[in-house]
Amino acid sequence: DIQMTQSPSSLSASVGDRVTISCRASQDVSSWLAWYQQKPGKAPKSLIYAASNLQSGVPSRFSGSGSGTDFTLTINNLQPEDFATYFCQHYNTYPITFGQGTRLEIK
Amino acid sequence: QVQLVESGGGAVQPGTSLRVSCEASGFTFSSYPMHWLRQAPGEGLEWVAVISPDGSPHAYADSVRGRFTIARDNSQNTLYLQMKSLRVEDSALYYCAKEGHSSGKAGTLDVWGQGTMVTVSS
Numbered sequence: 001d002i003q004m005t006q007s008p009s010s011l012s013a014s015v016g017d018r019v020t021i022s023c024r025a026s027q028d029v030s031s032w033l034a035w036y037q038q039k040p041g042k043a044p045k046s047l048i049y050a051a052s053n054l055q056s057g058v059p060s061r062f063s064g065s066g067s068g069t070d071f072t073l074t075i076n077n078l079q080p081e082d083f084a085t086y087f088c089q090h091y092n093t094y095p096i097t098f099g100q101g102t103r104l105e106i107k
Numbered sequence: 108q109v110q111l112v113e114s115g116g117g118a119v120q121p122g123t124s125l126r127v128s129c130e131a132s133g134f135t136f137s138s139y140p141m142h143w144l145r146q147a148p149g150e151g152l153e154w155v156a157v158i159s160p161d162g163s164p165h166a167y168a169d170s171v172r173g174r175f176t177i178a179r180d181n182s183q184n185t186l187y188l189q190m191k192s193l194r195v196e197d198s199a200l201y202y203c204a205k206e207g208h209s210s211g212k213a214g215t216l217d218v219w220g221q222g223t224m225v226t227v228s229s
């Protein structure tokens with residue numbers, strides 16, 4: 001199975017900041033990488049697919065990049081509603097697997 | 108609007124069976140692969156199983172293969188997960204999800220239900 005490793009596991013930031021979350025795959029997944037946002041008590045929400053494509057309705061302050069084994073989620077101009085946990089997921093093949101999550105907290 | 112609503116969760120003893128369901132609305136259910144995933148309290152996300160639009164072939168996580176069966180009824184817009192020989196470690200919030208973007212081999216999950224809780228305990 002492909003292992004997905006996110007870093008950092010948690011980070012603190014302020015409204016208006018720019019943050020970057022990294023995701024590394026244990027083997028090449030091409031661009032088959034998705035990002036999700038999850039708030040407490042809620043289901044995950046799809047943000048990005050194919051490494052850099054924004055899901056419909058997702059604000060443009062979110063962006064994704066990378067290919068192969070190394071990927072990045074960037075959030076510009078953090079808003080209060082962005083404080084949540086973020087997961088990456090590969091979909092190169094089954095089983096699909098997720099990173100362990102990055103908890104973004106308010107500083 | 109596109110919606111998935113899970114039901115059927117509950118508290119059961121180890122070794123027993125349970126079936127959870129997911130009713131879909133707002134999209135052409137029979138056109139999409141559908142997935143089950145789970146999340147133990149305070150933990151990350153674990154993919155469980157996928158079913159193709161017509162009901163075959165399926166794929167399962169190693170942790171549930173041989174014990175869980177995914178099925179769908181396209182006439183009822185409903186997805187099922189039959190769980191047998193349940194273990195304490197199967198305790199989790201079970202989500203159904205609609206497949207979004209596909210690599211041709213697997214996919215993303217672009218719509219999720221709210222989840223149904225399964226607790227396995229003696």
